[in-house]
Amino acid sequence: MSRGEILAKWAELGARERDAWIATAVMGWRRVSRPGGGGGYIGWQDAEGRVVAIEEDSMTVDSRDYFRPSRDISAAWTVFERFPYIEIARIPGETTTYGVRINGLDGSILAMTQESTFPEAICLAALIAKLTEVSADV
Template identity: 30%
Template sequence: MTREQIIDKWETLDPRARDAWVALAVFKWRIMGDQIFPPEGEQLRSSKVQYEDGRFSIILPNYTTDIAAAWTVVDESAKWGGMQIGCYGKPDARYYEVYTYTDTHPYSYPIDITKETAPEAIGLAAIIAKLSTAK
């Protein structure tokens, strides 16, 4: 996908669908039937499982709306080049800019994303770093 295609798709998704996309692309979660699971072999921590209606279910982190979950994306980005995050503007007109560097292509290039929240900027930058086919 190109950067533009990724951004266009991102804009059509609700936050939970964005979270799932980050889980699949960045953390290699997998889909089985109509459910999403962490990568095979990853130990499930109690924070990822909830018991409801007589069964267990996996809790998908809120990567694109919760800064603590988004920070795990930043940590993961160190494996492919890292991220630089900035907060700009005034208290009532703030925006976040993320530069992501990737070594998944023959050369490293910055990915510059600007969004109103840090978690959304981090998630979108990570998706572009992992999926973009642009050279």
């Protein structure tokens, strides 16, 4: 995908859909549903088959267990750690703007608007880096 296509898709998605896109495209996870006595849960499974995060469940759990990287900095940090080289800067100005560069790719630099958050900047840059890498290899 091109950077423009990624940005357009991101703008169309809600928070939950963005988080699912990050889980599948960047983290390489797949969604799983597990029934249980309390109603079960929907989670994310890694390539080895381990459930590594929770999307939602029918019981009360610690919110830190949820994978919501576009909304939660601790989950965004999990995305951040997938890349060997990442730079982040808060850019001074009238709006809150973050610059994020992943793996030295200039195309991964983001200028976020005042409505956007730091976790969103990390996630969007990760998508740009990951999906433009894939398209460049094809």
